[in-house]
Amino acid sequence: MKEKILNALTEAVNELLGSSCDEIKLSLTVPKDNSHGDFSSNAAMIIAKKIGKSPRDTATVIVNSLNEKISNIASCEIAGPGFINFKLSGDAGAQIFLQLFNTGEKIGLSNTGNGKRVNIEYVSANPTGPLSVGHGRNAAVGDVIANLYKAVGYDVTREYYFNDAGNQMTVLANSVRTRYLQLLGVEVELDENAYQGEYIIDIAQAIKNEHSDFLKDTDELNIFKKYAVDAMFDMIKVSLKKMCVEHDVYFNERSLYDDGKIEETLQKIDKLGLSYKKDDAIWFKAMQFGAEKDRVLVKSTGEPTYRLPDIAYHVDKFKRNYDLIVDIFGADHQAQYPDVIACLKAMDLDEKKVKVVIYQFVTIVKDGEAVKMSTRKANYITLDELMDDVGVDATRYFFVMRRLGSHLEFDIELARKHSLDNPVFYVQYAHARISSIFRHCAEKKPDICLDKIDAENINPALLTEQEEIDLISHVAQFKDTISIAAKTCEPHRLTGYLEKIAELFHRYYNLHHVVVDDDEVTKARLALVILTQRVIKNGLEILGVNAPEKM
Protein backbone atom coordinates (compact mmCIF):
# COMPACT_ATOMS: atom_id res chain seq x y z
CA MET A 1 0.00 0.00 0.00
CA LYS A 2 2.71 2.39 1.03
CA GLU A 3 4.75 1.36 -1.99
CA LYS A 4 1.89 2.17 -4.32
CA ILE A 5 1.53 5.64 -2.93
CA LEU A 6 5.26 6.24 -2.98
CA ASN A 7 5.48 5.10 -6.58
CA ALA A 8 2.67 7.37 -7.62
CA LEU A 9 4.26 10.23 -5.74
CA THR A 10 7.63 9.64 -7.36
CA GLU A 11 6.00 9.52 -10.73
CA ALA A 12 4.12 12.74 -10.14
CA VAL A 13 7.26 14.52 -9.02
CA ASN A 14 9.22 13.21 -11.98
CA GLU A 15 6.61 14.55 -14.38
CA LEU A 16 6.79 17.90 -12.70
CA LEU A 17 10.55 18.13 -12.82
CA GLY A 18 10.72 16.65 -16.27
CA SER A 19 13.55 14.45 -15.11
CA SER A 20 14.31 11.76 -12.64
CA CYS A 21 14.36 12.77 -9.01
CA ASP A 22 16.46 9.90 -7.81
CA GLU A 23 18.88 12.09 -6.00
CA ILE A 24 16.14 13.70 -3.96
CA LYS A 25 14.97 11.67 -1.06
CA LEU A 26 11.24 11.88 -0.94
CA SER A 27 9.93 10.87 2.40
CA LEU A 28 6.65 9.16 2.98
CA THR A 29 6.20 8.70 6.68
CA VAL A 30 3.46 7.92 9.12
CA PRO A 31 2.77 11.15 10.99
CA LYS A 32 2.65 11.07 14.76
CA ASP A 33 -0.54 13.05 14.77
CA ASN A 34 -3.20 10.95 13.09
CA SER A 35 -5.22 13.98 12.11
CA HIS A 36 -2.47 14.38 9.53
CA GLY A 37 -3.64 11.29 7.73
CA ASP A 38 -2.19 7.83 7.32
CA PHE A 39 0.88 8.92 5.42
CA SER A 40 2.57 12.21 4.89
CA SER A 41 5.15 13.51 2.46
CA ASN A 42 7.41 16.53 2.32
CA ALA A 43 7.88 16.24 -1.46
CA ALA A 44 6.46 19.65 -2.32
CA MET A 45 8.65 21.50 0.14
CA ILE A 46 11.76 19.86 -1.12
CA ILE A 47 11.29 20.57 -4.79
CA ALA A 48 9.55 23.90 -4.44
CA LYS A 49 12.77 25.80 -4.91
CA LYS A 50 13.81 23.83 -7.97
CA ILE A 51 10.70 24.78 -9.89
CA GLY A 52 10.54 28.25 -8.47
CA LYS A 53 7.16 28.09 -6.82
CA SER A 54 5.99 28.28 -3.25
CA PRO A 55 5.71 24.99 -1.41
CA ARG A 56 1.94 25.17 -1.24
CA ASP A 57 1.56 25.90 -4.94
CA THR A 58 3.88 23.05 -5.73
CA ALA A 59 1.84 20.80 -3.53
CA THR A 60 -1.31 21.78 -5.40
CA VAL A 61 0.20 20.71 -8.70
CA ILE A 62 1.40 17.43 -7.26
CA VAL A 63 -1.90 16.70 -5.61
CA ASN A 64 -3.82 17.31 -8.84
CA SER A 65 -1.66 14.84 -10.69
CA LEU A 66 -1.74 12.39 -7.82
CA ASN A 67 -5.47 12.29 -7.48
CA GLU A 68 -5.85 10.60 -10.85
CA LYS A 69 -3.22 8.01 -10.02
CA ILE A 70 -4.36 6.86 -6.64
CA SER A 71 -8.03 7.73 -6.49
CA ASN A 72 -8.89 4.13 -5.71
CA ILE A 73 -6.62 3.79 -2.68
CA ALA A 74 -6.33 7.11 -1.00
CA SER A 75 -7.20 10.76 -1.05
CA CYS A 76 -4.69 13.46 -0.44
CA GLU A 77 -4.71 17.01 0.75
CA ILE A 78 -2.33 19.83 1.47
CA ALA A 79 -1.63 20.90 5.00
CA GLY A 80 0.62 23.19 6.96
CA PRO A 81 3.55 24.67 5.08
CA GLY A 82 3.07 22.25 2.17
CA PHE A 83 2.85 18.72 3.48
CA ILE A 84 0.85 16.32 1.38
CA ASN A 85 -1.20 14.11 3.62
CA PHE A 86 -2.72 10.88 2.42
CA LYS A 87 -5.78 9.31 3.85
CA LEU A 88 -6.46 5.72 2.91
CA SER A 89 -9.92 5.34 1.52
CA GLY A 90 -12.63 2.72 1.65
CA ASP A 91 -11.48 -0.67 2.72
CA ALA A 92 -7.78 0.01 2.31
CA GLY A 93 -7.35 -0.11 6.09
CA ALA A 94 -9.15 -3.43 6.25
CA GLN A 95 -6.96 -4.79 3.48
CA ILE A 96 -3.85 -3.76 5.35
CA PHE A 97 -5.11 -5.48 8.44
CA LEU A 98 -5.81 -8.72 6.60
CA GLN A 99 -2.46 -8.56 4.89
CA LEU A 100 -0.72 -8.19 8.24
CA PHE A 101 -2.73 -10.99 9.70
CA ASN A 102 -1.89 -13.27 6.80
CA THR A 103 1.84 -12.85 7.29
CA GLY A 104 1.29 -15.03 10.33
CA GLU A 105 4.01 -15.81 12.83
CA LYS A 106 6.65 -14.13 10.75
CA ILE A 107 5.28 -10.65 11.07
CA GLY A 108 7.98 -8.04 11.08
CA LEU A 109 10.59 -10.23 9.44
CA SER A 110 11.71 -9.50 5.92
CA ASN A 111 14.23 -10.51 3.37
CA THR A 112 15.59 -7.18 2.31
CA GLY A 113 19.07 -8.35 3.27
CA ASN A 114 18.69 -11.03 0.66
CA GLY A 115 21.22 -13.36 2.24
CA LYS A 116 24.02 -10.82 2.27
CA ARG A 117 26.76 -11.74 4.69
CA VAL A 118 27.40 -9.65 7.75
CA ASN A 119 30.05 -10.21 10.40
CA ILE A 120 29.35 -8.74 13.79
CA GLU A 121 32.16 -8.64 16.27
CA TYR A 122 31.20 -8.06 19.86
CA VAL A 123 32.17 -8.69 23.47
CA SER A 124 35.78 -9.49 22.44
CA ALA A 125 36.96 -9.26 26.04
CA ASN A 126 40.42 -10.59 26.66
CA PRO A 127 40.56 -13.40 29.22
CA THR A 128 41.88 -11.35 32.11
CA GLY A 129 38.86 -11.39 34.36
CA PRO A 130 35.13 -11.85 34.65
CA LEU A 131 32.90 -9.85 32.33
CA SER A 132 31.99 -6.45 33.70
CA VAL A 133 28.78 -4.55 33.20
CA GLY A 134 30.56 -2.63 30.45
CA HIS A 135 30.99 -5.86 28.55
CA GLY A 136 27.35 -6.48 29.29
CA ARG A 137 26.26 -3.51 27.24
CA ASN A 138 28.58 -4.62 24.49
CA ALA A 139 27.18 -8.14 24.56
CA ALA A 140 23.55 -7.07 24.58
CA VAL A 141 23.96 -4.43 21.90
CA GLY A 142 25.97 -6.72 19.63
CA ASP A 143 23.62 -9.61 20.06
CA VAL A 144 20.51 -7.57 19.39
CA ILE A 145 22.07 -5.96 16.34
CA ALA A 146 22.93 -9.46 15.11
CA ASN A 147 19.34 -10.53 15.69
CA LEU A 148 18.08 -7.47 13.86
CA TYR A 149 20.20 -8.23 10.83
CA LYS A 150 18.99 -11.79 10.89
CA ALA A 151 15.41 -10.54 11.06
CA VAL A 152 15.88 -8.58 7.85
CA GLY A 153 17.36 -11.50 5.98
CA TYR A 154 21.11 -11.24 6.42
CA ASP A 155 23.39 -14.22 6.85
CA VAL A 156 24.92 -13.36 10.21
CA THR A 157 28.25 -14.41 11.70
CA ARG A 158 28.76 -13.58 15.37
CA GLU A 159 32.42 -13.21 16.16
CA TYR A 160 34.55 -12.87 19.27
CA TYR A 161 38.09 -11.56 18.87
CA PHE A 162 40.55 -12.10 21.66
CA ASN A 163 44.17 -11.92 22.59
CA ASP A 164 45.63 -14.37 25.07
CA ALA A 165 49.22 -13.25 24.74
CA GLY A 166 51.23 -10.18 25.56
CA ASN A 167 51.90 -8.04 28.55
CA GLN A 168 48.48 -8.20 30.16
CA MET A 169 48.74 -12.00 30.23
CA THR A 170 52.09 -11.86 31.94
CA VAL A 171 50.62 -9.61 34.60
CA LEU A 172 47.76 -12.04 34.98
CA ALA A 173 50.05 -15.05 35.27
CA ASN A 174 52.15 -13.25 37.83
CA SER A 175 49.08 -12.36 39.83
CA VAL A 176 48.04 -15.99 39.90
CA ARG A 177 51.51 -17.13 40.88
CA THR A 178 51.68 -14.66 43.74
CA ARG A 179 48.35 -15.85 45.05
CA TYR A 180 49.51 -19.43 44.69
CA LEU A 181 52.65 -18.75 46.69
CA GLN A 182 50.60 -16.97 49.32
CA LEU A 183 48.38 -20.03 49.61
CA LEU A 184 51.51 -22.05 50.25
CA GLY A 185 52.40 -19.74 53.09
CA VAL A 186 55.17 -17.89 51.28
CA GLU A 187 55.41 -14.26 52.31
CA VAL A 188 54.99 -12.30 49.07
CA GLU A 189 53.19 -9.08 48.33
CA LEU A 190 50.79 -8.74 45.46
CA ASP A 191 52.26 -6.37 42.89
CA GLU A 192 50.63 -2.96 42.78
CA ASN A 193 49.22 -3.25 39.27
CA ALA A 194 48.36 -6.93 39.60
CA TYR A 195 44.82 -8.16 39.17
CA GLN A 196 43.29 -8.13 42.59
CA GLY A 197 39.96 -9.86 42.18
CA GLU A 198 38.88 -12.82 44.28
CA TYR A 199 38.77 -14.98 41.18
CA ILE A 200 42.58 -14.93 41.02
CA ILE A 201 42.68 -16.67 44.37
CA ASP A 202 40.20 -19.27 43.13
CA ILE A 203 42.46 -20.09 40.22
CA ALA A 204 45.48 -20.27 42.50
CA GLN A 205 43.55 -22.61 44.75
CA ALA A 206 42.75 -24.86 41.81
CA ILE A 207 46.41 -24.99 40.87
CA LYS A 208 47.35 -25.81 44.43
CA ASN A 209 44.75 -28.57 44.53
CA GLU A 210 46.17 -30.15 41.43
CA HIS A 211 49.88 -29.57 41.84
CA SER A 212 50.30 -29.20 45.56
CA ASP A 213 53.54 -27.25 46.09
CA PHE A 214 55.43 -28.63 43.08
CA LEU A 215 55.32 -25.30 41.33
CA LYS A 216 56.70 -23.41 44.26
CA ASP A 217 60.16 -22.84 42.86
CA THR A 218 59.47 -22.79 39.14
CA ASP A 219 60.19 -19.71 37.10
CA GLU A 220 58.03 -21.03 34.33
CA LEU A 221 55.08 -18.68 34.04
CA ASN A 222 53.37 -20.51 31.24
CA ILE A 223 51.66 -23.05 33.41
CA PHE A 224 50.09 -20.26 35.45
CA LYS A 225 49.17 -18.46 32.29
CA LYS A 226 47.49 -21.44 30.75
CA TYR A 227 45.54 -22.16 33.90
CA ALA A 228 44.45 -18.55 34.14
CA VAL A 229 43.38 -18.25 30.53
CA ASP A 230 41.39 -21.46 30.59
CA ALA A 231 39.70 -20.52 33.81
CA MET A 232 38.86 -17.04 32.54
CA PHE A 233 37.41 -18.29 29.32
CA ASP A 234 35.30 -20.79 31.18
CA MET A 235 33.96 -17.98 33.32
CA ILE A 236 33.32 -15.73 30.36
CA LYS A 237 31.57 -18.41 28.37
CA VAL A 238 29.36 -19.35 31.28
CA SER A 239 28.35 -15.71 31.68
CA LEU A 240 27.62 -15.31 28.00
CA LYS A 241 25.63 -18.49 27.89
CA LYS A 242 23.59 -17.33 30.83
CA MET A 243 22.93 -14.17 28.88
CA CYS A 244 21.95 -16.22 25.83
CA VAL A 245 24.84 -14.88 23.79
CA GLU A 246 26.51 -17.40 21.54
CA HIS A 247 29.28 -16.67 19.09
CA ASP A 248 29.91 -18.61 15.90
CA VAL A 249 33.58 -17.77 15.67
CA TYR A 250 36.22 -17.25 18.33
CA PHE A 251 39.09 -15.56 16.59
CA ASN A 252 42.45 -15.70 18.32
CA GLU A 253 44.75 -12.81 17.58
CA ARG A 254 47.69 -15.19 17.77
CA SER A 255 46.51 -17.04 14.67
CA LEU A 256 47.31 -13.90 12.68
CA TYR A 257 50.95 -14.41 13.60
CA ASP A 258 50.92 -18.14 13.02
CA ASP A 259 49.39 -17.75 9.57
CA GLY A 260 51.82 -15.04 8.57
CA LYS A 261 49.07 -12.49 8.16
CA ILE A 262 50.80 -9.94 10.33
CA GLU A 263 53.90 -10.09 8.18
CA GLU A 264 51.85 -10.00 5.01
CA THR A 265 49.95 -6.92 6.13
CA LEU A 266 53.13 -5.18 7.16
CA GLN A 267 54.66 -5.75 3.75
CA LYS A 268 51.57 -4.51 2.03
CA ILE A 269 51.62 -1.30 4.03
CA ASP A 270 55.27 -0.92 3.23
CA LYS A 271 54.67 -1.45 -0.47
CA LEU A 272 52.07 1.28 -0.45
CA GLY A 273 54.69 3.59 0.99
CA LEU A 274 52.69 4.17 4.12
CA SER A 275 55.31 3.11 6.61
CA TYR A 276 58.84 4.10 7.49
CA LYS A 277 61.54 3.23 9.98
CA LYS A 278 62.57 5.53 12.77
CA ASP A 279 64.39 4.77 16.01
CA ASP A 280 64.31 1.08 15.14
CA ALA A 281 60.53 1.09 15.08
CA ILE A 282 58.19 0.89 12.10
CA TRP A 283 55.72 3.76 11.86
CA PHE A 284 52.44 4.18 10.06
CA LYS A 285 51.96 7.50 8.29
CA ALA A 286 48.74 8.25 10.11
CA MET A 287 49.18 11.98 9.60
CA GLN A 288 48.39 11.51 5.94
CA PHE A 289 44.94 10.54 7.12
CA GLY A 290 44.37 13.39 9.51
CA ALA A 291 45.87 12.03 12.71
CA GLU A 292 47.89 14.43 14.80
CA LYS A 293 50.94 12.23 14.69
CA ASP A 294 52.17 9.04 13.10
CA ARG A 295 51.66 5.75 14.91
CA VAL A 296 53.94 2.90 15.69
CA LEU A 297 53.15 -0.43 14.06
CA VAL A 298 56.17 -2.39 15.28
CA LYS A 299 58.05 -1.42 18.41
CA SER A 300 61.82 -1.17 18.50
CA THR A 301 61.76 -4.46 20.39
CA GLY A 302 60.33 -6.08 17.27
CA GLU A 303 56.94 -6.60 18.82
CA PRO A 304 53.91 -5.22 16.98
CA THR A 305 51.58 -2.83 18.78
CA TYR A 306 47.87 -3.64 18.97
CA ARG A 307 47.34 -1.58 15.82
CA LEU A 308 48.98 -3.92 13.38
CA PRO A 309 47.04 -7.05 14.31
CA ASP A 310 43.86 -4.98 14.30
CA ILE A 311 44.54 -4.04 10.71
CA ALA A 312 45.51 -7.58 9.76
CA TYR A 313 42.37 -8.85 11.44
CA HIS A 314 40.17 -6.59 9.36
CA VAL A 315 41.99 -7.52 6.21
CA ASP A 316 41.22 -11.11 7.12
CA LYS A 317 37.55 -10.30 7.53
CA PHE A 318 37.55 -8.74 4.09
CA LYS A 319 39.13 -11.88 2.70
CA ARG A 320 36.37 -13.90 4.24
CA ASN A 321 34.12 -12.00 1.93
CA TYR A 322 31.59 -10.22 4.08
CA ASP A 323 29.29 -7.62 2.62
CA LEU A 324 29.23 -5.82 5.91
CA ILE A 325 31.58 -5.79 8.88
CA VAL A 326 30.25 -4.42 12.15
CA ASP A 327 32.48 -3.72 15.15
CA ILE A 328 30.93 -3.01 18.52
CA PHE A 329 33.26 -0.89 20.67
CA GLY A 330 33.05 0.96 23.94
CA ALA A 331 33.88 4.64 24.04
CA ASP A 332 37.41 3.90 25.24
CA HIS A 333 38.21 2.33 21.88
CA GLN A 334 37.05 5.21 19.75
CA ALA A 335 40.59 6.41 19.10
CA GLN A 336 41.87 3.19 17.63
CA TYR A 337 39.64 2.56 14.67
CA PRO A 338 40.42 5.59 12.45
CA ASP A 339 43.91 4.20 11.82
CA VAL A 340 42.47 0.85 10.89
CA ILE A 341 39.93 2.40 8.55
CA ALA A 342 42.54 4.63 6.96
CA CYS A 343 44.77 1.67 6.35
CA LEU A 344 42.02 -0.42 4.81
CA LYS A 345 41.16 2.40 2.51
CA ALA A 346 44.78 2.75 1.48
CA MET A 347 44.83 -0.95 0.68
CA ASP A 348 41.99 -0.35 -1.71
CA LEU A 349 39.49 -2.19 0.41
CA ASP A 350 36.02 -0.70 0.53
CA GLU A 351 36.11 0.84 3.98
CA LYS A 352 32.43 1.69 3.76
CA LYS A 353 31.72 -1.95 4.45
CA VAL A 354 33.02 -1.47 7.96
CA LYS A 355 30.57 -0.03 10.41
CA VAL A 356 31.95 0.91 13.78
CA VAL A 357 29.34 1.10 16.50
CA ILE A 358 30.51 3.03 19.54
CA TYR A 359 28.49 2.94 22.72
CA GLN A 360 29.00 5.11 25.78
CA PHE A 361 29.75 3.83 29.22
CA VAL A 362 27.40 2.35 31.75
CA THR A 363 26.82 3.73 35.20
CA ILE A 364 25.35 1.33 37.67
CA VAL A 365 23.04 2.99 40.15
CA LYS A 366 22.40 1.14 43.35
CA ASP A 367 20.52 2.54 46.34
CA GLY A 368 20.33 5.82 44.48
CA GLU A 369 24.09 6.13 44.10
CA ALA A 370 26.48 5.54 41.23
CA VAL A 371 28.79 2.59 41.81
CA LYS A 372 32.38 3.36 40.93
CA MET A 373 34.19 0.71 38.99
CA SER A 374 37.69 -0.35 38.26
CA THR A 375 38.82 -3.52 36.56
CA ARG A 376 42.12 -3.91 38.33
CA LYS A 377 40.72 -3.30 41.79
CA ALA A 378 38.15 -5.72 43.02
CA ASN A 379 35.32 -3.28 43.68
CA TYR A 380 33.19 -3.77 40.63
CA ILE A 381 29.91 -5.45 39.88
CA THR A 382 30.33 -8.31 37.46
CA LEU A 383 27.89 -9.09 34.70
CA ASP A 384 27.08 -12.32 36.51
CA GLU A 385 26.16 -10.54 39.69
CA LEU A 386 23.98 -8.17 37.75
CA MET A 387 22.14 -11.00 36.00
CA ASP A 388 21.66 -12.85 39.27
CA ASP A 389 20.27 -9.73 40.81
CA VAL A 390 17.82 -8.44 38.19
CA GLY A 391 17.43 -11.40 35.86
CA VAL A 392 18.57 -11.98 32.31
CA ASP A 393 15.53 -10.39 30.67
CA ALA A 394 15.92 -7.08 32.47
CA THR A 395 19.68 -7.12 31.96
CA ARG A 396 19.43 -7.49 28.22
CA TYR A 397 16.56 -5.09 27.88
CA PHE A 398 18.12 -2.33 29.98
CA PHE A 399 21.40 -2.50 28.12
CA VAL A 400 19.79 -1.79 24.78
CA MET A 401 16.98 0.58 25.69
CA ARG A 402 19.01 3.77 25.38
CA ARG A 403 20.51 5.38 22.36
CA LEU A 404 24.10 4.18 22.02
CA GLY A 405 25.48 7.70 22.05
CA SER A 406 24.12 8.42 25.47
CA HIS A 407 25.48 7.20 28.74
CA LEU A 408 23.42 4.43 30.19
CA GLU A 409 22.29 4.68 33.74
CA PHE A 410 21.41 1.19 34.89
CA ASP A 411 19.15 1.50 37.88
CA ILE A 412 19.24 -1.79 39.72
CA GLU A 413 16.20 -1.10 41.86
CA LEU A 414 14.16 -0.25 38.79
CA ALA A 415 15.30 -3.34 36.92
CA ARG A 416 14.28 -5.50 39.86
CA LYS A 417 10.80 -4.05 40.08
CA HIS A 418 7.83 -5.95 38.77
CA SER A 419 5.67 -2.99 37.96
CA LEU A 420 4.79 -0.54 35.26
CA ASP A 421 7.77 1.72 35.65
CA ASN A 422 9.94 -1.19 34.62
CA PRO A 423 9.58 -1.27 30.84
CA VAL A 424 10.49 -4.94 30.51
CA PHE A 425 7.63 -6.01 32.67
CA TYR A 426 5.31 -3.55 31.05
CA VAL A 427 5.90 -5.14 27.66
CA GLN A 428 5.96 -8.71 28.95
CA TYR A 429 2.78 -8.08 30.88
CA ALA A 430 1.00 -7.05 27.71
CA HIS A 431 2.02 -10.34 26.15
CA ALA A 432 0.87 -12.37 29.16
CA ARG A 433 -2.36 -10.47 29.35
CA ILE A 434 -3.21 -11.35 25.77
CA SER A 435 -2.60 -15.00 26.58
CA SER A 436 -4.96 -14.63 29.45
CA ILE A 437 -7.62 -13.28 27.10
CA PHE A 438 -7.20 -16.46 25.04
CA ARG A 439 -7.63 -18.60 28.14
CA HIS A 440 -10.71 -16.69 29.09
CA CYS A 441 -12.13 -16.99 25.59
CA ALA A 442 -11.58 -20.73 25.48
CA GLU A 443 -13.64 -21.02 28.61
CA LYS A 444 -16.38 -18.56 27.76
CA LYS A 445 -16.77 -19.30 24.08
CA PRO A 446 -15.47 -22.77 23.37
CA ASP A 447 -16.94 -22.60 19.85
CA ILE A 448 -14.44 -20.00 18.79
CA CYS A 449 -11.21 -21.72 18.11
CA LEU A 450 -8.15 -19.50 17.90
CA ASP A 451 -6.50 -21.65 15.27
CA LYS A 452 -9.47 -21.25 12.99
CA ILE A 453 -9.37 -17.51 12.97
CA ASP A 454 -8.03 -16.48 9.61
CA ALA A 455 -8.44 -13.87 6.97
CA GLU A 456 -11.40 -15.76 5.51
CA ASN A 457 -13.67 -15.56 8.51
CA ILE A 458 -12.97 -12.26 10.14
CA ASN A 459 -14.39 -8.90 9.28
CA PRO A 460 -11.90 -6.14 10.02
CA ALA A 461 -14.53 -3.54 9.27
CA LEU A 462 -15.86 -4.27 12.75
CA LEU A 463 -12.73 -2.81 14.28
CA THR A 464 -13.90 0.77 14.46
CA GLU A 465 -12.89 1.93 17.92
CA GLN A 466 -10.22 4.62 17.95
CA GLU A 467 -8.01 2.43 20.15
CA GLU A 468 -8.29 -0.38 17.60
CA ILE A 469 -7.38 1.88 14.73
CA ASP A 470 -4.38 3.21 16.63
CA LEU A 471 -3.21 -0.27 17.47
CA ILE A 472 -3.52 -1.46 13.87
CA SER A 473 -1.67 1.53 12.57
CA HIS A 474 1.22 0.91 14.94
CA VAL A 475 1.31 -2.80 14.30
CA ALA A 476 1.63 -1.93 10.64
CA GLN A 477 4.87 -0.10 11.38
CA PHE A 478 6.59 -3.07 12.96
CA LYS A 479 8.41 -4.17 9.86
CA ASP A 480 9.72 -0.69 9.11
CA THR A 481 10.83 -0.27 12.70
CA ILE A 482 12.90 -3.42 12.53
CA SER A 483 14.50 -2.59 9.24
CA ILE A 484 15.40 0.93 10.35
CA ALA A 485 16.76 -0.38 13.66
CA ALA A 486 18.89 -2.88 11.76
CA LYS A 487 20.10 -0.42 9.18
CA THR A 488 21.10 2.19 11.75
CA CYS A 489 22.31 -0.35 14.31
CA GLU A 490 20.04 1.22 16.90
CA PRO A 491 18.36 -1.39 19.06
CA HIS A 492 16.66 1.18 21.27
CA ARG A 493 14.23 1.91 18.47
CA LEU A 494 12.78 -1.52 18.99
CA THR A 495 12.37 -1.21 22.76
CA GLY A 496 10.70 2.16 22.31
CA TYR A 497 8.39 0.70 19.71
CA LEU A 498 7.40 -2.26 21.87
CA GLU A 499 6.65 0.02 24.80
CA LYS A 500 4.35 2.01 22.55
CA ILE A 501 2.55 -1.10 21.34
CA ALA A 502 2.18 -2.32 24.91
CA GLU A 503 0.81 1.04 25.97
CA LEU A 504 -1.74 1.07 23.16
CA PHE A 505 -2.78 -2.43 24.04
CA HIS A 506 -3.16 -1.76 27.77
CA ARG A 507 -5.31 1.25 26.99
CA TYR A 508 -7.45 -0.73 24.60
CA TYR A 509 -7.79 -3.50 27.13
CA ASN A 510 -9.00 -1.13 29.79
CA LEU A 511 -11.63 0.47 27.61
CA HIS A 512 -12.99 -2.44 25.61
CA HIS A 513 -13.55 -6.12 26.03
CA VAL A 514 -12.24 -8.48 23.43
CA VAL A 515 -14.57 -11.33 24.27
CA VAL A 516 -18.08 -9.91 23.91
CA ASP A 517 -21.56 -11.25 23.16
CA ASP A 518 -21.29 -10.73 19.42
CA ASP A 519 -19.25 -13.57 17.93
CA GLU A 520 -18.22 -11.62 14.84
CA VAL A 521 -16.90 -8.71 16.84
CA THR A 522 -15.17 -11.12 19.18
CA LYS A 523 -13.41 -12.80 16.29
CA ALA A 524 -12.26 -9.56 14.75
CA ARG A 525 -10.94 -8.35 18.08
CA LEU A 526 -9.25 -11.66 18.74
CA ALA A 527 -7.52 -11.32 15.40
CA LEU A 528 -6.28 -7.91 16.45
CA VAL A 529 -4.85 -9.10 19.75
CA ILE A 530 -3.35 -12.18 18.13
CA LEU A 531 -1.58 -9.84 15.77
CA THR A 532 -0.48 -7.63 18.66
CA GLN A 533 0.85 -10.58 20.55
CA ARG A 534 2.82 -11.82 17.58
CA VAL A 535 4.42 -8.42 17.22
CA ILE A 536 5.39 -8.34 20.88
CA LYS A 537 6.65 -11.88 20.75
CA ASN A 538 8.82 -11.35 17.69
CA GLY A 539 10.08 -8.06 19.03
CA LEU A 540 11.06 -9.58 22.35
CA GLU A 541 12.68 -12.47 20.57
CA ILE A 542 14.95 -10.09 18.70
CA LEU A 543 15.85 -8.52 22.02
CA GLY A 544 16.49 -11.98 23.42
CA VAL A 545 13.87 -11.46 26.10
CA ASN A 546 11.23 -14.00 27.10
CA ALA A 547 7.62 -13.53 26.12
CA PRO A 548 5.73 -15.26 28.94
CA GLU A 549 2.17 -16.58 28.72
CA LYS A 550 1.78 -16.12 32.45
CA MET A 551 3.73 -14.05 34.91
Added chain:
RNA sequence: GCGCCCAUAGCUCAAUUGGAUAGAGUGCUUGGCUACGGACCAGGAGGUUUGGGGUUCGAAUCCCUAUGGGCGUACCA
Protein backbone atom coordinates in the same frame (compact mmCIF):
# COMPACT_ATOMS: atom_id res chain seq x y z
C1' G B 1 46.41 21.70 24.24
C1' C B 2 44.08 18.38 20.44
C1' G B 3 40.31 14.55 18.86
C1' C B 4 35.55 11.83 19.44
C1' C B 5 30.87 11.66 22.14
C1' C B 6 27.28 14.21 25.10
C1' A B 7 24.03 18.47 27.32
C1' U B 8 16.11 18.15 26.21
C1' A B 9 10.49 18.59 32.25
C1' G B 10 12.94 18.19 39.48
C1' C B 11 15.19 12.91 37.99
C1' U B 12 16.06 8.85 33.98
C1' C B 13 15.38 9.21 28.83
C1' A B 14 12.51 9.63 23.55
C1' A B 15 11.65 12.47 19.28
C1' U B 16 10.32 8.22 12.48
C1' U B 17 17.72 11.17 11.22
C1' G B 18 15.78 18.51 8.83
C1' G B 19 9.14 18.29 9.53
C1' A B 20 3.52 20.10 11.65
C1' U B 21 1.44 21.55 18.81
C1' A B 22 9.18 18.54 21.61
C1' G B 23 6.88 13.14 23.93
C1' A B 24 7.24 8.75 27.72
C1' G B 25 8.33 6.87 32.61
C1' U B 26 9.30 8.55 37.48
C1' G B 27 8.27 12.16 41.25
C1' C B 28 4.00 15.77 42.56
C1' U B 29 -1.40 15.94 41.95
C1' U B 30 -6.94 14.50 40.64
C1' G B 31 -9.93 10.51 39.32
C1' G B 32 -11.34 5.10 37.77
C1' C B 33 -11.99 -1.91 40.31
C1' U B 34 -19.83 -5.64 40.37
C1' A B 35 -14.56 -5.98 34.42
C1' C B 36 -10.96 -10.93 29.62
C1' G B 37 -5.10 -10.43 35.32
C1' G B 38 -5.59 -3.12 39.12
C1' A B 39 1.58 -6.01 37.90
C1' C B 40 -3.57 -1.69 34.70
C1' C B 41 -5.98 2.90 32.82
C1' A B 42 -7.58 8.23 32.30
C1' G B 43 -6.64 13.57 33.57
C1' G B 44 -3.57 17.99 35.60
C1' A B 45 0.77 20.80 36.58
C1' G B 46 5.88 20.74 34.92
C1' G B 47 10.04 23.29 28.66
C1' U B 48 13.17 30.00 25.88
C1' U B 49 15.63 21.82 23.99
C1' U B 50 22.85 24.77 28.45
C1' G B 51 23.96 30.37 26.62
C1' G B 52 24.89 33.25 21.98
C1' G B 53 25.08 33.64 16.60
C1' G B 54 24.21 31.41 11.59
C1' U B 55 22.15 28.16 7.37
C1' U B 56 16.21 27.70 5.18
C1' C B 57 9.91 27.29 3.69
C1' G B 58 11.07 24.74 8.67
C1' A B 59 16.34 23.35 13.59
C1' A B 60 16.41 19.69 19.76
C1' U B 61 18.66 17.75 15.15
C1' C B 62 23.25 20.82 10.44
C1' C B 63 27.51 24.94 10.83
C1' C B 64 30.28 28.53 14.11
C1' U B 65 31.06 29.99 19.20
C1' A B 66 31.06 30.04 24.67
C1' U B 67 30.25 26.99 29.02
C1' G B 68 29.86 22.33 31.54
C1' G B 69 30.58 16.82 31.59
C1' G B 70 32.34 11.62 29.64
C1' C B 71 36.19 9.03 26.91
C1' G B 72 40.59 9.11 24.47
C1' U B 73 45.14 11.43 23.16
C1' A B 74 51.71 5.34 24.55
C1' C B 75 57.25 1.98 21.13
C1' C B 76 49.97 -0.61 27.11
C1' A B 77 45.88 -3.85 24.90
